[in-house]
Amino acid sequence: MKAQSPGPSDLSFRLSPSIPARIRQAVRSFRLSFRDFIFPPVCLGCDDREVEPGLVCKTCLDALERNPPPLRPDRKSDILHIRALGYYAPPGSTLIHELKYRNRKSLAGVLGKSLAGLLVSDGALKQGDVLVPIPLHPARLRERGYNQSELLARQVSLLTRIPVNNALRRVRNTRSQARLKDAVQKKKNMAGAFGVCPDADIKGKRVILVDDVTTTGATLDSAAGTLKQAGAAAIYALVVARR
Secondary structure, eight states, X not given: OOXXXXXXXXXXXXXXXXXXXXXXXXXXXXXXXXXXXXXXXXOTTTSOSBOSSSSSOHHHXXXXXXXXXXXXXXXXXXXXXXXXXXXXXXXXXXXXHHHHHSOOTTHHHHHHHHHHHHHHHSTTGGGOSEEEEOOOOHHHHHHHSSOHHHHXXXXXXXXXXXXXXXXXXXXXXXXXXXGOOOHHHHHHHHTTOEEEOTTOOOTTOEEEEEEEEESSSHHHHHHHHHHHHTTOSEEEEEEEEEO
């Protein structure tokens, strides 16, 4: 694995506020160019290929955007179909891990752009009225500092003009689904996990749930059931990867 590039302050002195702004900007640009020359930025998906500009190389983007056919849940689900960019394997799984656990929030822009492209190519999803990100419990949100699903949803919204509606709230601090191997355990873990926010306006709306990963679909199903009870007309799901 290549060494992480140092920040600008690692290679420079502090610039005096008395220096004219245009000179300070020129010095900053030189520092960044020098840093990238010494430590060229590498793809966050493969940690190998140099990328200029961007965060993910074209090879990894092409590998990520497999666009498998819609996943149709069983008849007990309130979700009509689920679309994923690809399967949960490198580079997708690597990028998701970087986004969720290593504070690489800028990856939401890269992944969100790909999700937006998938959405507008889907006849049903592009008719959606609102994007509803899967929420984190407040305790988890405080710990992480951001909700990766909301970051993805907001990027998709910027590119598709479909508004984000934080209609759901996490009412139970559930165990991590990734640590549960059994589908029955996952479903039980997510039972009653969500509630609808008092100011949610989803009655009669076509809702697109947004999340990073789906495995058994237990999280999406629980969220969809809550939205259906609140009057949502149709529910779909858009995720980065599916297992």
